Amino acid sequence: MKTFVISGGTDGIGKAVALARLERGDQVVVLGRDADKGARIVAAAEESGAADRVHFIQVDLSLVDATRKAVAEIRSRFAAVDGLVLCAQHFRSTRLVTEEGFENSFALYYLSRFVLSHELADLLEAAPAPVVVNVCGPGIPMGEVRWDDLGRERDYTGIDALMQGSRLNDLLGVGFARQRPGSRIRYVLLNPGGVRTSFSGEYDPAMAEQIEAMRKAAKPVEEGILPVLAALDTPPDQPVSASMMGEPLPLEGPAFDAEDADRLHELTVGLLAARTA
Template identity: 50%
Template sequence: MKNIVITGGTSGIGLALARACRDRGDNVLVVAPDPVKGERFIEESEKRGAGKRVFFIPADLSLVSENKRVLGEIADTFSAVDALVLCARFFRSYRRVTAEGFEHNFALYYLSRFLLSHGLVESLRNAGTATVVNVAGPGISGHIHWDDLELERRYDGWEAMFQGGKLNDLLGVSWAAAHGDEGIRYVLQFPGGTRTGLAGEFDPATAAQIEQMKLNAAKSPEESIVPIVDVIDNPPAGPLTALWEDQPISLNQSSFDINAATRLHRLTEEALSRR
């Protein structure tokens, strides 16, 4: 029996994973913004006789304050966390700034994953052998807008999503460098095209594109979680692994540059201290 924490755990891949881990006997804690979906998952679990092993924390993870609250509630629920699976993201065709002053995609897709993975180190360490699974798109080509990380001057929804993925690559590098010798594995994983598509608010052209992507996607959420479950059950040997579905991606490329990762870590800490 494992203690599993899943962000974005009430829809899509996150929900499929939460159900699979619950049904095999794990303790599952899901974090998501919609209390109705959360209560639905709890009620469903109770009907299956798993109510005592399932927990839900409603939270808007685009807010730093909410991430800090969630960290406290996770610690109150689990003394040890065997796997932290980071699925939460939300596409926006138009730029939005949170109440705390961060661009929404940067805050939810990158900053929340930074805060939760670093904030749960002690709980992950307590598990002995634990895994952080960052569900993103590792190794995508392109460059980071270092002078405009939150795309204030040149926002585009797709560019925000791709940049978020590249920031998560560097998060994995710096996180593994700091904690990889503590028995915790960090895995950047793209599970494959999935028929659930993307959650988000879209302009008409993007909405049509998303629908076409869903039609072309080969996998159901239940199929997409298979490689994620394998990583949870069989953590890789190295401190950092990048996977496209279940195939390793070379870490010897610019996406995983340690100097860039160190730079991003410093900039992130400075941004958090300012706001």
């Protein structure tokens, strides 16, 4: 029996992956903010006879301190983690700053994934074939990292914040592997394409109309999770890899630049250290 930790596991792709792994006899730790949705995951597991293999941790992943408390709880329960699946995301048409002082999209879509990836690394190393699957946006030719304004204080738009988050996650994957030469952990950057999920977010009218059109054209979630399940079943040979809708992507160009990955890692460590202080 394998153990998987899934952030954003109460909805959409994360929920579907959690239920699929439970059906296969695995143990699943679901991280999510909504207690009612968490209860529904637990109830579904109970109905299928998997009540003893599902664990819900209620956590606001947009908060670094809360994310680290969730990490501590995982540590208290498990000696090893076979796979970490990163799905938590929430779109905001208007800019929001968390109580810790970080822009919400940056905190949820990037910082939580950085903290979970690095601070669960030792539990992953304890598993025989560990893998991190970061469901993000490799292969999308959009988005820039605003190095002097990661919180998008200037001219904020929800799309720009989302696309920057995708670029940051590309660099997170590259940086994770560079920080751990020789590690057995495989870091997979995975873009499933358009998937018919809830598209969690708070949208202005124009964006809401676009989202509805996207939802109608998107593939069913059962199809969208297949590349995720495949990566969990058979992690790639490479320390870091990227794919879009099941097709491998070359780790080339500015999206995967090693120097930028190192720069982002150092910058993020500094931000988190300042938060701790």
